[in-house]
Amino acid sequence: MRILVSGISGGLGQALAARATTHPNWELVGLARRPQGFEIEMDVTWSERRILQALSGIGPIDALVCLHGADIVSAPMRQAPFLERLQVLYEVDVAGTVKLLRATLPLMKPGAPIVVMGWDQATLGVSGEAGELYALAKGALTSYAKSFAAGHLNQVTVYIVAPGWVMTRWGQSLSPQRRARIASRTRSGHWQTADEVAQVVETLLSLPPTVVTGQVIYVNRGDVMPS
Template sequence: MSPTPPGRIAIVTGAARGIGAAIAHALTEVGWRVAGVDRSWSGEDEACAIRETLDVTDYEAVANLVARLEAEGEIGLLVNNAGITRDAIAHKMDPADFRLVLEVNLVGPFNACRAVLPGMRARNAGKIVSLTSMNALRGAAGQANYAAAKAGLIGMTKSMALENAGKGITVNCIAPGYIETEMTRAIPSQLREAELARIPAGRVGTPEDIAGTVVFLASPAADFITGQVISVNGGQLMP
């Protein structure tokens, strides 16, 4: 069985760099035609057959993109990866930063799901994978907004999984642990070392670790997996 139906389109949000870029590369390698979405692009990323500059918090813009892509082929996969942080202790957090993180990290994935689900339901097939976080499961000081958005994403995923399982659509989350990205490289070295000491695997994760899990969940091998949170954290958190 082919891991990917020929010509089917995968949308990856936040695809310009880091984990999103790794996911786009991995999906391209197994045959998906990747439509990468990001707020801005730099250079040429050959992994994305289609590159779109888009704000995922704008539902009309997301819906218009999905309509254009559906005119070219079937959208078989949505990967909700785009996300931001605006960290601060809760009693000092700017309420605007709380709302902004929820808009991008939770409303954005809803917008994308809302736009692709009618087509997937009409075809009785489709995969949705959303990137949540280890901090959604354990909380994190200074990230009340981020943890809340990512925890909400888990609840949304489970609800959509229940609603769409009978239509042959799977909806799952991946909860990355400490992954080597531009964001984590900016963490002070003392804090980085402390985080590494908590990882039983003895190393930080890589974007490719997450990308490989996306490829699995997008494959026929995962057709009977839905409504789940797959932790990819080297054993750091075992709920």
């Protein structure tokens, strides 16, 4: 099973790569802006033509996992103007995913699973600039992914994984006090681990094709339970 993974150098990407080692028939093909090994160099903010060129020659793929995402809550982007942060989120999380899905569709085997990353609170209304920004980006991405699933029912299977607070590099950069405050605002009182999210992605990649397509999979320890 050849799985194309964007953002493989991040926390979620590394967690998925670790889980892939338990599957002898899995081959992860990583995409990274700054490849450090066998990854393919690619930036989702590139033009559609350049992305197609980067992917040329890789051959058929059995699955696509989109783990790339912009960081607008760490310095220096944290202090940037609202619309500048929105533009970065749009170019990476929204337009970048759209370009990647469109570029890889011809390479997909019938029923191939596609996983994109949403946000568990994207449609719930979250106060503050960061909440507004992520709601704009992840809400748009979720709607697009559902439409993409509807338009390609017989070609691919689309899952929107919507995690809550995940302990990635950004979370690890916070002070213990701030991490504790964030955890205290969740129902479970805990952050999620990158491995927990990766385990869900691992499971989705093994499901029968087209059975559960265009659906949002909430991965948040019950913190958000939309009706």
